Amino acid sequence: MVKVVLMREKQTLEVDYEGTIIDLLPLVGYSLETAVVLKNGSPVEEEETVGEADEVRVIPVVSGG
Amino acid sequence: MQQCSCGHRAIYFRRYSGQHLCKRCFSRSIFKKFKDTIRINKLIERDDHVVCGVSGGKDSLVLLHMLKDLQSKFQFELSALVIDEGIAGYRDVSLPYVHRACKQLGVPLHTRSFKEAYGYTLDEVTQIEDRLGACSYCGVFRRNILNQASREIGGTKLALGHNLDDESQVILMNMLRGDMGRFGRTGTFYKDVHPKFIPRIKPLREIPEKELVLYAVISGIEFDFEECPYAHEAFRDDVRDFLNDMEQKRPGTKHTLLKTYDKLFPIFNEQFTPESIATCKRCGEPSISTLCKKCEMIDDIKKKKGY
Ligand code: SF4
Ligand SMILES: [Zn+2]
Ligand SMILES: [Zn+2]
Numbered sequence A: 001m002v003k004v005v006l007m008r009e010k011q012t013l014e015v016d017y018e019g020t021i022i023d024l025l026p027l028v029g030y031s032l033e034t035a036v037v038l039k040n041g042s043p044v045e046e047e048e049t050v051g052e053a054d055e056v057r058v059i060p061v062v063s064g065g
Numbered sequence B: 001m002q003q004c005s006c007g008h009r010a011i012y013f014r015r016y017s018g019q020h021l022c023k024r025c026f027s028r029s030i031f032k033k034f035k036d037t038i039r040i041n042k043l044i045e046r047d048d049h050v051v052c053g054v055s056g057g058k059d060s061l062v063l064l065h066m067l068k069d070l071q072s073k074f075q076f077e078l079s080a081l082v083i084d085e086g087i088a089g090y091r092d093v094s095l096p097y098v099h100r101a102c103k104q105l106g107v108p109l110h111t112r113s114f115k116e117a118y119g120y121t122l123d124e125v126t127q128i129e130d131r132l133g134a135c136s137y138c139g140v141f142r143r144n145i146l147n148q149a150s151r152e153i154g155g156t157k158l159a160l161g162h163n164l165d166d167e168s169q170v171i172l173m174n175m176l177r178g179d180m181g182r183f184g185r186t187g188t189f190y191k192d193v194h195p196k197f198i199p200r201i202k203p204l205r206e207i208p209e210k211e212l213v214l215y216a217v218i219s220g221i222e223f224d225f226e227e228c229p230y231a232h233e234a235f236r237d238d239v240r241d242f243l244n245d246m247e248q249k250r251p252g253t254k255h256t257l258l259k260t261y262d263k264l265f266p267i268f269n270e271q272f273t274p275e276s277i278a279t280c281k282r283c284g285e286p287s288i289s290t291l292c293k294k295c296e297m298i299d300d301i302k303k304k305k306g307y
Helices: A021-028 B023-040 B058-070 B091-105 B114-118 B134-153 B164-177 B209-219 B234-249 B253-272 B293-305
Strands: A002-006 A011-015 A035-039 A055-060 B012-014 B019-021 B049-054 B077-084 B109-113 B157-159
Touching: A002 A021, A011 A021, A021 A035, A021 A055, A035 B209, A055 B209, B012 B209, B019 B023, B023 B058, B023 B209, B049 B058, B049 B091, B049 B134, B058 B077, B058 B091, B058 B209, B077 B091, B077 B114, B077 B134, B091 B109, B109 B114, B109 B134, B114 B134, B134 B157, B134 B293, B164 B209, B164 B234, B164 B253, B234 B253
Parallel strands: A002 A055, B049 B077, B049 B157, B077 B109
Antiparallel strands: A002 A011, A035 A055, B012 B019
8 A cells, every 4th residue: 555645635545556656646636747746755756666655745736826 | 766967866857858866956956047047137136125025835935045045146135025915714824934934034024915905805805796807806916016015115126936837827828818918028027117117027937836846845945735715717727737738748848838938028028018108197006008907906896895
């Protein structure tokens, strides 16, 4: 299980997933252009893979009004 | 795992340039872009008084931090200005971020509000019937107060946090709407056409929104994730989605759109911007016609609200 923390929605999901961050994003409602991702607390390239016991934080790229 | 050209582990892949960047090289590249935009376009000069419009969102807070850093390179004065539009659940949440940042950086902060300036909060304006979109009022009112307040503070430049995404969206929207008048007003620098007009500068306009978020995270800049409840105007959302989709498929799309616009800008500016701007007969602010858009809107709101 990957623990996905959606920072804006203030939601934590457990996703059964093994693969790249790029392909994980659409599953939780985001894309490359609309999210910055931290893997286990640090920024990483989205080509990196995540899997069992990883934590992924999704920071929204929202326009600041 | 990819390596940065300096040998460190890459944390960001910049698709539009093909670079893999480590934390340090990424942050440096962002600051350099900001500095180069200012230098090449002569956005800030020695002894300018730069008023930075801040909202509590990432763009303007990153801008404020970078301007503060830039002060160590050459002499100019820096103040911050925040506008409270009166949007419940949004602006009241983001204001503390602004206060904390200004305190931490030691930048004097000035506050203005719609309520105080016009008698209505934006939430109150949106209660009237048969109205324009919230952003139409908000944009006109905010531009008005930003200019007036910057002048009162003694500012010589008004710095805004518009990023590459904002700019490319506006360019495409104006194009799709055929709004030529506005087309001449999205450039790097607004030409000084009225003595009461404080020139607006946008030092982040070549930096993608996503990179500003990453920069904020890496630099430990705390910002508000909330989105304005009125932000989802259908047309802008469509344009944003389209550009994001194109950017993902064809990295560099947003930059190309901005560069194309910048090449055409001198022509647009010449053709579609009036040589001199009038003065509003009621409030004295710069205006296209004898009564400015803001005063026109206030009249309309008063009539509809009955107070
Ligand atoms: S989204 Fe519209 S209403 Fe909200 S702050 Fe921006 S311009 Fe104003
Ligand atoms: Zn590096
Ligand atoms: Zn007026």
